[in-house]
Amino acid sequence: LVYLVDDDASVRAGVGRLLRLAGYRVEAFGSAAEFLHRYRDGAGCLIADIRMPGIDGFDLQDRLRAAGRGLPIVFITGHGDIPMAVRAIQGGAVDFLTKPFDQETLLAAVERAVAMPRDLYS
Amino acid sequence: VTGPAEPAVLRALRVAAVALAVAAGYYVGVRIGLVLRLPPATPSILWPPNAFLAAVLLLSPPRRWAIYLLAALPVHLAAVLPVGWPAPMVVLLFVTNCGEALLAAGLIRTFSDAPTRFDTVRRVSVFFAAAVAAPFLTSFPDAAAVSWLGGETFSEVWRTRFMSNVVAELLLIPPLVIGAREGWHRLRGSSPRRIAEAALVGLAMVAIGLWVFAAPAGTQARIGGSRVTLILPVLLLATVRFGTAGASFSLLGTGLISLWAGTQGRGPFSGMPADDGVVTMQLVLVTLGAPLLLLAGALGERRATREQLEERLGFEELISRLAGAFVHLPGQALRETVEEWLQRLGEWLGADRVSVLTLSATRSELSTAYCWAPGGGPASGVLSRRDLPSVFDLLRREEVIRFPARHGSDASAAAGEEWARYRQVRSILALPLVAGGRVLGAVCFSVEAAARHWPEDLERRLELVAAVLGSALARQEAEDGRKESEAIKTAILASLPSWVAVLDRDGRVTTVNESWNRIVNENEKSAKLTAEIGVDYVELCSSAPVAEPAALAAGIAAVLAGERTSFAMEYPHPSREDDRWFGMTVVPLRRAEGGAVVACTDITGRKRAELEALRSRDEMAHLTRVSTLGVMTVSLAHEVNQPLTGILTNAQAAQRLLAAAKPDDAELDQILRQIVSDVKRASEVIRHLRELLRKGGGEPGPVDLNQVVDDVVSLLHSDAVIRGVSLSVDLASGPLEVMGDRVQLQQVVLNLVANALETFAEGAGGERSVMIRTATEAGDTARVSIEDTGPGLSAATVDRVFEPFFTTKPKGLGMGLSIARSLVVSHGGILEAGRHSSGGASFQFTVPLAGGERS
Numbered sequence: 009l010v011y012l013v014d015d016d017a018s019v020r021a022g023v024g025r026l027l028r029l030a031g032y033r034v035e036a037f038g039s040a041a042e043f044l045h046r047y048r049d050g051a052g053c054l055i056a057d058i059r060m061p062g063i064d065g066f067d068l069q070d071r072l073r074a075a076g077r078g079l080p081i082v083f084i085t086g087h088g089d090i091p092m093a094v095r096a097i098q099g100g101a102v103d104f105l106t107k108p109f110d111q112e113t114l115l116a117a118v119e120r121a122v123a124m125p126r127d128l129y130s
Numbered sequence: 131v132t133g134p135a136e137p138a139v140l141r142a143l144r145v146a147a148v149a150l151a152v153a154a155g156y157y158v159g160v161r162i163g164l165v166l167r168l169p170p171a172t173p174s175i176l177w178p179p180n181a182f183l184a185a186v187l188l189l190s191p192p193r194r195w196a197i198y199l200l201a202a203l204p205v206h207l208a209a210v211l212p213v214g215w216p217a218p219m220v221v222l223l224f225v226t227n228c229g230e231a232l233l234a235a236g237l238i239r240t241f242s243d244a245p246t247r248f249d250t251v252r253r254v255s256v257f258f259a260a261a262v263a264a265p266f267l268t269s270f271p272d273a274a275a276v277s278w279l280g281g282e283t284f285s286e287v288w289r290t291r292f293m294s295n296v297v298a299e300l301l302l303i304p305p306l307v308i309g310a311r312e313g314w315h316r317l318r319g320s321s322p323r324r325i326a327e328a329a330l331v332g333l334a335m336v337a338i339g340l341w342v343f344a345a346p347a348g349t350q351a352r353i354g355g356s357r358v359t360l361i362l363p364v365l366l367l368a369t370v371r372f373g374t375a376g377a378s379f380s381l382l383g384t385g386l387i388s389l390w391a392g393t394q395g396r397g398p399f400s401g402m403p404a405d406d407g408v409v410t411m412q413l414v415l416v417t418l419g420a421p422l423l424l425l426a427g428a429l430g431e432r433r434a435t436r437e438q439l440e441e442r443l444g445f446e447e448l449i450s451r452l453a454g455a456f457v458h459l460p461g462q463a464l465r466e467t468v469e470e471w472l473q474r475l476g477e478w479l480g481a482d483r484v485s486v487l488t489l490s491a492t493r494s495e496l497s498t499a500y501c502w503a504p505g506g507g508p509a510s511g512v513l514s515r516r517d518l519p520s521v522f523d524l525l526r527r528e529e530v531i532r533f534p535a536r537h538g539s540d541a542s543a544a545a546g547e548e549w550a551r552y553r554q555v556r557s558i559l560a561l562p563l564v565a566g567g568r569v570l571g572a573v574c575f576s577v578e579a580a581a582r583h584w585p586e587d588l589e590r591r592l593e594l595v596a597a598v599l600g601s602a603l604a605r606q607e608a609e610d611g612r613k614e615s616e617a618i619k620t621a622i623l624a625s626l627p628s629w630v631a632v633l634d635r636d637g638r639v640t641t642v643n644e645s646w647n648r649i650v651n652e653n654e655k656s657a658k659l660t661a662e663i664g665v666d667y668v669e670l671c672s673s674a675p676v677a678e679p680a681a682l683a684a685g686i687a688a689v690l691a692g693e694r695t696s697f698a699m700e701y702p703h704p705s706r707e708d709d710r711w712f713g714m715t716v717v718p719l720r721r722a723e724g725g726a727v728v729a730c731t732d733i734t735g736r737k738r739a740e741l742e743a744l745r746s747r748d749e750m751a752h753l754t755r756v757s758t759l760g761v762m763t764v765s766l767a768h769e770v771n772q773p774l775t776g777i778l779t780n781a782q783a784a785q786r787l788l789a790a791a792k793p794d795d796a797e798l799d800q801i802l803r804q805i806v807s808d809v810k811r812a813s814e815v816i817r818h819l820r821e822l823l824r825k826g827g828g829e830p831g832p833v834d835l836n837q838v839v840d841d842v843v844s845l846l847h848s849d850a851v852i853r854g855v856s857l858s859v860d861l862a863s864g865p866l867e868v869m870g871d872r873v874q875l876q877q878v879v880l881n882l883v884a885n886a887l888e889t890f891a892e893g894a895g896g897e898r899s900v901m902i903r904t905a906t907e908a909g910d911t912a913r914v915s916i917e918d919t920g921p922g923l924s925a926a927t928v929d930r931v932f933e934p935f936f937t938t939k940p941k942g943l944g945m946g947l948s949i950a951r952s953l954v955v956s957h958g959g960i961l962e963a964g965r966h967s968s969g970g971a972s973f974q975f976t977v978p979l980a981g982g983e984r985s
Contacts, residue, residue: 015851018776018808025783025801059768059852084775086768086848107775111782 009052183231249430265295304378565604635724889920
């Protein structure tokens with residue numbers, strides 16, 4: 009199961025479709041708040057945009073960790089710089105992808121995330 | 131009233147001379163009195179000394195009376211003692227004589243309004259009463275003395291003395307007083323004809339007098355006393371022709387002749403017993419004299435009234451001629467006319483100086499504008515408020531200043547007295563000159579030698595003079611002002627580099643300045659739209675070599691017709707060497723006959739500068755756009771990367787689908803749709819970017835401000851997200867169409883919204899939002915406002931944000947807002963900065979809606 013949080017509809021549609029065709033079950037959300045509302049603990053991984061109105065990607069990461077609801081995260085962002093990537097990885101993210109990205113890059117990152125042992129995040 | 135100062139020695143000499151004359155006169159009087167008596171009785175038929183003394187007393191001030199009476203004492207003693215009367219009686223007679231003179235003079239002085247004149251009924255009546263009362267009363271002590279010391283009968287003495295003195299006073303006082311007072315002047319001032327007439331009447335009087343009174347004694351018996359009446363016509367003639375003087379002198383003559391004849395034993399009364407003859411003669415004289423003098427008084431009164439009336443009429447005529455002279459007076463003749471009239475008034479009034487004083491603009495000085503004095507005294511002079519503040523105060527209250535006062539003393543008289551002392555004159559009258567409710571100055575009459583009184587009716591008539599002079603002064607002031615402004619206007623017109631022409635209401639050239647003439651003469655008139663005087667300018671313009679000659683002609687015609695308050699046009703004039711620009715302005719002439727002023731100027735320099743400024747502003751605007759976008763690269767990349775991500779992922783998903791054994795066509799269709807939409811979205815962003823990065827403005831056209839805001843918001847959306855600022859929009863319903871340059875308007879909005887986003891510091895708390903609103907205002911204006919909840923602008927900043935190079939940002943150029951404002955202004959709008967109620971900054975600009983009235 010892959011959770012997808014991005015405020016951009018085009019991105020949600022394209023990424024969601026690609027992951028489904030690659031055999032993943034995908035649940036997409038337009039904002040972090042919506043995801044936090046609907047998310048029940050369980051297996052899978054989270055693909056999240058960093059710059060979003062309201063709660064941004066890093067906030068979401070902090071909140072999940074603080075609540076002890078560990079979930080491997082792959083960040084995707086419209087513009088990435090080194091400090092941002094460093095912050096994401098230090099926060100425990102699996103990967104940090106800059107839009108637009110190739111399907112191999114995405115699927116590899118998701119594969120790694122899903123394979124992560126759950127207890128690493130608990 | 132005291133006379134002008136006179137050295138004491140001279141005064142003493144004068145008094146001594148008068149005293150000597152008194153003595154001489156008294157002596158002569160006594161001699162005549164002693165001759166005219168019927169010895170041995172003491173009282174004479176006519177006793178002149180007392181009347182002479184009374185006349186002297188009437189003519190001299192009371193403080194000299196004692197001197198003059200004492201001067202007569204030695205003469206009295208010298209003349210009377212030789213007669214052989216006892217000395218004490220002689221002295222007592224002197225006392226009673228003096229007493230009679232004092233009594234008569236005192237009574238007349240007390241009851242007559244002019245003691246030395248006998249020309250009204252009242253004055254004559256007072257004189258009669260005194261002339262009878264004084265002898266009546268003083269004859270008692272006199273008779274007592276004579277009867278006691280001289281042994282004569284009291285009643286006899288009293289009667290004779292009383293009668294002789296009454297006759298003396300009646301006959302002598304008027305001619306003595308009149309002769310002394312005005313004799314010489316009157317004689318000198320009379321025409322030869324008048325003198326001849328007087329001589330003839332005198333001769334007739336003497337001839338008839340002699341015939342009547344000096345006929346030989348024998349004839350009297352035959353004709354009786356009836357011949358006496360024959361003297362009456364000549365006396366009446368003298369009275370009617372020569373007034374009091376004629377009456378009194380002819381009476382005196384008649385009296386002297388009849389008395390002389392009486393003493394010679396001739397005349398109508400010679401047949402009677404001596405006493406009766408004397409008394410009859412005296413009674414005849416008194417009964418002749420009284421009505422004649424009264425008649426003279428009545429005639430004098432009538433003449434005075436007539437003269438007064440004539441004077442008044444003459445004065446009215448003078449004033450009406452004065453007013454007439456000023457009505458149609460050409461400005462340059464004013465000075466001579468005013469001076470001529472001041473002279474006439476001065477001569478009429480017997481003034482020593484008549485001047486027109488004008489009040490200075492500061493109202494602190496009175497300067498002599500016009501002046502007349504008989505000797506041509508000092509023509510100019512300035513009176514300062516410091517010297518005579520009360521005079522200024524009264525004049526400014528439009529009050530008359532007169533000295534001496536008419537009744538009692540008042541503020542006017544006090545100020546007048548001060549002024550009179552300042553000018554060393556004895557009387558002064560100043561009337562304020564008022565025109566249009568404003569005090570312009572005063573007209574001032576002064577008399578040096580005598581204390582002239584200013585009767586009310588005279589003053590009222592002089593007020594008319596003041597009114598005429600006041601309006602003349604006002605006219606002159608206006609004339610001077612007009613001339614001055616005329617001169618200034620001519621000078622200004624001549625000095626103008628513009629070529630200026632005045633058109634009449636039909637559009638014909640009537641007046642031109644030098645520059646205009648030069649152009650006409652240089653044969654450049656068609657190019658520079660000038661023409662000779664008399665040419666129909668509107669017609670000329672309707673075929674002028676400009677882009678819209680019809681509009682030009684219509685504009686000028688509209689100004690001439692009063693439909694427009696001004697018309698302006700700029701037009702290029704291409705030539706081989708260089709292109710030049712000219713500007714024309716037409717404004718109406720605000721005058722009854724209408725017309726307009728046309729001014730043309732070479733504005734090539736200004737026009738070039740304007741074009742230059744426009745170019746450099748466009749370059750600057752481009753630079754700011756580029757720099758603004760440069761700052762936004764990150765968010766712009768984000769904005770493009772989003773659809774790109776969608777496209778890429780969708781495309782790769784499609785590849786996967788196609789690789790499957792049985793591709794889902796519906797899914798593929800959806801993928802393609804999404805790709806198309808994402809491509810459109812990305813290209814839109816690129817298009818906006820390119821538009822903004824393009825250099826120079828395109829052709830102006832209709833622009834929808836709502837669309838402009840949408841475009842800018844789509845560019846800045848990511849920037850807002852990155853900064854964590856919520857960007858909301860509240861657009862007016864329906865398109866907000868304005869005429870202008872889309873890029874320039876986009877730049878304005880972009881600049882304002884980007885600024886708003888930048889005000890939020892990284893990670894600062896609080897509400898972070900920017901609101902963009904569009905609305906219509908007053909039906910003809912579009913308003914766009916951008917409000918943020920940031921830290922806002924300080925009061926000092928609000929005033930300076932639009933200044934070039936003013937910035938609060940560390941890396942700011944300080945040009946953004948300055949350029950934004952010039953772009954808005956070039957669209958005919960206003961860009962303002964303010965503080966939002968939430969504490970944040972608020973910027974708003976207006977642009978006139980398309981289709982509305984555009985200038």
